[in-house]
Amino acid sequence: MALLEIRDMHTSYGNIKAVKGISFEVDQGEIVTLIGSNGAGKSTTLNTIVGTVPIASGEIWFNGANITKLPCHERVALGIALSPEGRQVFPEFSVEANLRMGAYTMSKSELAEGQEQAYTLFPILKERRRQAAGTLSGGEQQMLAVARALMCKPKLLMLDEPSLGLAPLIVAEIFKLIRRINEMGTTILLVEQNARMALRISNRGYVLETGNIVLSGKGSDLAVDEKVRAAYLGGL
Amino acid sequence: MFRKAINFWAKHQILITAIFFAVVLVYPLVLESYYLRNVAIQCLLYSILSLALNLIMGYTGIVVLGMAAFYGIGAYSLAILTTKAGFSFLPALVCSVIITFIAGALLALPTLRIQGNYLAIVTLGFCEIMRIVELNWVSLTNGPFGIKQIPAPSLFGFTLSQPVQKYYLAVVLLAIVVLLMHNVINSRSGRAWKSIKSDPIAAQAMGINVFRYKVFAFAICAAIAGLAGVYYASYIGYVDSTTFNYNQSIQILSMTIMGGLGSIPGSIFGAIFFVILPEFLRWLGTFCGEWIVEWRQILYGLILVLMIMFKSDGILGGFDLRQIHLYNRLQEKNAAAEEGQKK
Numbered sequence: 255m256a257l258l259e260i261r262d263m264h265t266s267y268g269n270i271k272a273v274k275g276i277s278f279e280v281d282q283g284e285i286v287t288l289i290g291s292n293g294a295g296k297s298t299t300l301n302t303i304v305g306t307v308p309i310a311s312g313e314i315w316f317n318g319a320n321i322t323k324l325p326c327h328e329r330v331a332l333g334i335a336l337s338p339e340g341r342q343v344f345p346e347f348s349v350e351a352n353l354r355m356g357a358y359t360m361s362k363s364e365l366a367e368g369q370e371q372a373y374t375l376f377p378i379l380k381e382r383r384r385q386a387a388g389t390l391s392g393g394e395q396q397m398l399a400v401a402r403a404l405m406c407k408p409k410l411l412m413l414d415e416p417s418l419g420l421a422p423l424i425v426a427e428i429f430k431l432i433r434r435i436n437e438m439g440t441t442i443l444l445v446e447q448n449a450r451m452a453l454r455i456s457n458r459g460y461v462l463e464t465g466n467i468v469l470s471g472k473g474s475d476l477a478v479d480e481k482v483r484a485a486y487l488g489g490l
Numbered sequence: 491m492f493r494k495a496i497n498f499w500a501k502h503q504i505l506i507t508a509i510f511f512a513v514v515l516v517y518p519l520v521l522e523s524y525y526l527r528n529v530a531i532q533c534l535l536y537s538i539l540s541l542a543l544n545l546i547m548g549y550t551g552i553v554v555l556g557m558a559a560f561y562g563i564g565a566y567s568l569a570i571l572t573t574k575a576g577f578s579f580l581p582a583l584v585c586s587v588i589i590t591f592i593a594g595a596l597l598a599l600p601t602l603r604i605q606g607n608y609l610a611i612v613t614l615g616f617c618e619i620m621r622i623v624e625l626n627w628v629s630l631t632n633g634p635f636g637i638k639q640i641p642a643p644s645l646f647g648f649t650l651s652q653p654v655q656k657y658y659l660a661v662v663l664l665a666i667v668v669l670l671m672h673n674v675i676n677s678r679s680g681r682a683w684k685s686i687k688s689d690p691i692a693a694q695a696m697g698i699n700v701f702r703y704k705v706f707a708f709a710i711c712a713a714i715a716g717l718a719g720v721y722y723a724s725y726i727g728y729v730d731s732t733t734f735n736y737n738q739s740i741q742i743l744s745m746t747i748m749g750g751l752g753s754i755p756g757s758i759f760g761a762i763f764f765v766i767l768p769e770f771l772r773w774l775g776t777f778c779g780e781w782i783v784e785w786r787q788i789l790y791g792l793i794l795v796l797m798i799m800f801k802s803d804g805i806l807g808g809f810d811l812r813q814i815h816l817y818n819r820l821q822e823k824n825a826a827a828e829e830g831q832k833k
Contacts (some may be wrong), residue, residue, distance in 0.1 A: 304695055305694075306691050306694050306695060325699070325702075326694045326695065326697075327694065327697045327698055327699045329696065330696065330697030331697055334693045336694055336696075338691065341687055342691070342692040343692075344684070344685055344689060344692065345682070345687040346684075346688060347613060347681075347685070347688070348813075351681065354681065355685050355693075355696050355698075356696060357598060358678075358682070358696045358697050358698055359697040374522075384816060402696075406696075406697060447738065454800065
């Protein structure tokens with residue numbers, strides 16, 4: 255049984271239809287990537303799954319339960335975490351307070367445990383734990399955003415463009431960490447414009463185009479697919 | 491110079507707070523003038539109101555233009571409960587605070603669907619509606635005549651009729667509000683509020699029930715303003731609807747904004763500043779002529795413009811004394827370490 259199953263999901267902002275009936279699933283333990291150009295509806299898909307954007311029609315199933323009608327905070331409590339696009343950390347909060355916010359739905363002992371784990375995964379954050387998050391570098395903020403999303407021990411971690419605006423070396427580091435988090439047992443749904451990197455670490459991928467899924471398959475297959483190469487991998 | 495003062499304050503935070511409290515406690519004993527005590531009581535009263543607004547505006551990020559409505563509900567509740575229902579002071583106080591808490595929540599439930607400026611306008615409208623209700627519900631509020639002969643506050647059979655006693659009651663209430671706010675803000679709920687102000691979408695994605703926390707913030711803000719209203723009614727002994735109008739709301743708003751959003755000392759500072767300024771100018775007027783009193787409004791405008799230009803988050807807003815203290819200590823440590831290395 256799939257951990258996350260999307261059935262014919264539509265999402266719109268007013269009159270503009272951003273997602274036009276997509277269906278896909280994410281199995282336990284997988285890394286799944288949604289790739290697509292700007293405006294394809296990738297971020298909207300993630301936001302709809304976590305519930306910050308209302309769904310127009312369709313169904314979302316998580317862990318065998320229909321969560322379509324649940325409010326956002328209850329979905330988070332069920333184990334869906336989103337690290338939003340553009341590193342939305344709370345800039346005036348300290349690193350530690352940011353992590354604490356991530357563990358908002360957890361008990362105190364779990365908070366300590368999560369913090370421990372975050373600091374082992376991201377040692378740099380421990381060094382900076384009292385610093386205001388807004389003063390961190392871009393890469394550090396991205397790490398904090400991922401660490402914060404991990405704090406609630408999600409079954410499904412959704413990452414929205416974790417490589418956005420980061421130097422290539424840092425990007426490689428981030429992807430290494432994503433893989434490591436996956437190996438520790440967290441299922442990952444990834445949205446990326448950096449399709450090459452994303453497909454390399456993914457089990458499966460879906461290609462979105464103007465709100466529709468046009469292609470799907472194994473990560474390695476998509477990476478060599480002619481159309482994908484032409485459109486997203488710079489024709490190499 | 492401002493930076494230096496703040497650094498100094500951050501370093502000696504406990505001492506400065508202690509001195510402030512000492513001054514507040516000794517003040518009425520040293521200065522026996524009825525007038526000066528009255529001004530001080532106004533300062534304390536507006537500090538409570540300004541803190542209440544800061545809780546919702548400075549920490550949760552919701553602009554409320556109708557604080558006077560809650561202030562009025564608190565005052566009228568106490569007036570009606572003590573003069574018509576025969577309650578004594580303390581139970582009436584508790585009931586009034588509960589009533590304003592509920593009023594705040596009830597206003598929040600339908601209105602939080604709208605956001606930002608629209609919400610601010612709705613609270614402004616609510617303030618006006620409350621004023622008109624207070625003016626026209628004659629059987630309950632005596633309409634334009636107001637409610638007279640509200641008994642002075644009394645605690646456990648002891649009536650606080652002297653201004654000094656009332657002054658200390660205000661000090662106690664303010665201390666309770668400050669302690670309450672300090673604790674709430676550094677609690678789980680406080681962090682939830684601050685995160686909502688910082689980024690509502692991200693807060694939601696953290697699993698925070700944004701709507702519930704906003705309603706809660708509204709209700710607590712209303713309850714604190716209600717407490718100020720309770721104090722006002724029993725202190726003056728008379729309430730009528732003209733006190734709780736639009737101007738009152740704006741006055742409170744100016745105090746909170748000028749003092750500093752998201753700062754407890756800021757709110758108190760703002761309140762003291764705006765209460766004392768007209769009194770000070772009036773005093774000045776006895777030396778250099780009445781014109782200065784008439785120029786007061788221009789001075790207000792000038793202050794507001796300067797504030798917006800140079801420090802839009804208020805005099806004491808936008809920084810955290812504890813953070814500054816930690817930062818300065820770190821700097822000193824680093825400097826000391828460097829010194830050590832040189833040697």
